[in-house]
Structure formats: C-alpha cells, structure tokens
Amino acid sequence: MSGSARALVIRTGKATEFGKVSERLRFRPQETDFERGIRQFGYFLMEVTLVLVVAIFAINVYLARPVLDAFLFSLALAVGLTPQLLPAIISINLAHGAKRMAQSRVIVKRLASIENFGSMNVICSDKTGTLTEGSVHVQSALDVAGAVPGR
Numbered sequence: 001m002s003g004s005a006r007a008l009v010i011r012t013g014k015a016t017e018f019g020k021v022s023e024r025l026r027f028r029p030q031e032t033d034f035e036r037g038i039r040q041f042g043y044f045l046m047e048v049t050l051v052l053v054v055a056i057f058a059i060n061v062y063l064a065r066p067v068l069d070a071f072l073f074s075l076a077l078a079v080g081l082t083p084q085l086l087p088a089i090i091s092i093n094l095a096h097g098a099k100r101m102a103q104s105r106v107i108v109k110r111l112a113s114i115e116n117f118g119s120m121n122v123i124c125s126d127k128t129g130t131l132t133e134g135s136v137h138v139q140s141a142l143d144v145a146g147a148v149p150g151r
Contacts, residue, residue: 032112032113032116033116033119034112034115034116038090045081045086048081049081050078052077052078052081053074053075053077053078053081056070056074056077057070057071057073057074060073060074094111094112094114094115095111097114097115098111098114101114
C-alpha cells in the first residue's frame with residue numbers, strides 16, 4: 001500500500017506519554033515493607049554489636065588487661081558478631097519461595113515481592129488470566145464486615 005498523509009506533532013521527547021513513562025523508570029522503586037524491615041534489622045544488629053564491643057572493651061580495661069589487647073579482642077568480637085551471611089540467607093530463602101511459586105506457574109520478577117505477597121490481607125485483581133483461560137473464577141469473597149456475602 002502507498003499513500004500520503006499530513007500530521008501535526010503536538011509533543012515530542014519527554015512531553016509525550018512514552019517520555020513520561022521513561023522518566024518514571026529512572027526513579028528507584030518504592031521501598032517495600034520487607035526491605036524496610038531488613039534494613040531496620042541490620043541497624044539493630046549494628047547497634048547491639050557496637051554496645052557489646054564497647055562494654056567488653058570497658059570490662060577488659062577495668063580488669064586491668066592491656067588496652068591494646070582489650071581493643072583487639074573487642075574488634076575481633078565485632079567482626080565475629082557481624083552477620084556476614086544475612087543477605088545470602090535472605091536471598092536463598094526468597095529464591096526457594098520463588099521456586100515453589102514457579103511450580104504453580106507464577107513468575108516472580110523481584111524476590112522481595114515474595115515476602116510482600118505473603119503479608120497481603122486483600123488482593124485486588126484485574127482481568128489478568130482471562131486471556132489464558134478465557135474466564136474469571138472467584139474462589140471466595142468477603143464483604144466489608146468480613147462476612148461471606150449471602151449468608
């Protein structure tokens with residue numbers, strides 16, 4: 001086919017809808033409850049480690065141990081208390097959850113979303129899934145008071 005046309009360009013670049021979407025993609029996604037909890041837990045562990053190191057250093061100095069030995073002992077204790085494997089343990093557990101969800105034919109894009117999925121109280125869904133099955137199935141529903149409708 002061939003032909004000709006006239007067009008009026010109203011917006012270009014970042015002013016277009018596509019440009020607005022690309023601008024939003026530059027920003028970091030919002031921190032989830034899971035990520036916030038892990039960060040707070042890391043800070044808590046750091047505070048506990050710092051308090052223990054200072055307390056053990058003070059006790060060793062009070063007991064007339066050499067200051068350098070007390071410092072090195074406290075430093076070695078701080079290194080030992082630091083949870084080096086915490087991120088690895090969290091990633092392994094989340095990957096295990098993603099594997100179990102994949103067995104139910106669920107694709108997990110971000111591992112942290114597995115924890116968020118487990119902490120949901122209400123799930124609102126659109127018609128996603130109707131393209132593959134051709135129908136929507138409601139397994140259960142609750143009204144505002146938390147009761148099963150029609151009973």
